[in-house]
Amino acid sequence: MTTPATPRITVATAWLDGCSGCHMSFLDMDERLVDLAQKIDVVYSPLVDAKELPEQVDVGILEGSISSESDLHHAQEFRKHCKLLISLGDCAVNGNVPAMRNPFKLADVIDRAYRENVDVQPQMPTVGVPVLFQQVRPIHGCVNVDVFVPGCPPRADAIFYVLNELIEGRTPDPSQVTRFGA
Template sequence: MSTSPKITVATTWLDGCSGCHMSFLDMDERLIELAQHIDILYSPLVDNKILPESVDIGILEGSVSSDEDVEKARAFRKHCKILISLGDCAVNGNVPAMRNHFKLADVIDHAYRETATLQAQIPTQQVPALRAIVQPIHAVVEVDIYVPGCPPSADTIWYVLSELIAGRQPNPSAVTRFGA
């Protein structure tokens, strides 16, 4: 890894399980080495909750399932020089996109009324409205690097970030695949 100034990074998750962020944390002691080369300026993993005007690397996990997800993806594309689509949900929609085979109204009714044991009602506050179709991130914004995996392993994430830190273009398909 180079000794140049630190690379700035922002991460967030859209519709998914946050497993990709857990894999990020699974880098364990390598996080200490990584911290010598990057500054995480925005993430669910840090206190700062304001996306900076300019970030070197943006990492998005999860699929686009709501207007809120679209806004986050667009903000990351606008403010991040390199945008990474991390994990199968981000790359192809994965599990959240399984609902695409059903009418959205039927999915919501099933989740909040038919299977509810207490207070069977559709929430109206603090729950983002869902879009009719779940999409991968690249359906909404341009993506620079696709990293499949459910979730990608800590070794895969380490490889991608190490290559970027070294100024090289990573080839994630050399170290991971869908579902791996």
């Protein structure tokens, strides 16, 4: 008699206002990805072709902070459809680099980026750009987060630890394997 296969955990990932470095760290799990591929299904992510968030996902992983209407929409959709939500990386956990603009007026920041520091044809982009919020917020500033994984980016070992604990049915304690900024 054959043993029934253990159901795979479904995983969705997205990057909001981040540099993609946290996703690169995910890929840095290297050969462990082969092992993980037997245990998880990545059902939505910039790393795979699937671009529609399924109705029910076991684990959602968000990189980056919430800086725009588009980021907020993504975070709310992940919260709605994912049983467990992970905030991955310092930008997601505390705002980090994107939040450095918070002490300044948004209009001044935009002006500096698109006019002051531009030599050729300074102009405001108006098409295909999301509406920015006055203040950048971490993920848990807008939706409930279940697991926080700090680091800029978090080490691949830390990401593997968290996923492996979830696969094994345990609650991960990322404070054992992470620290802010490293």
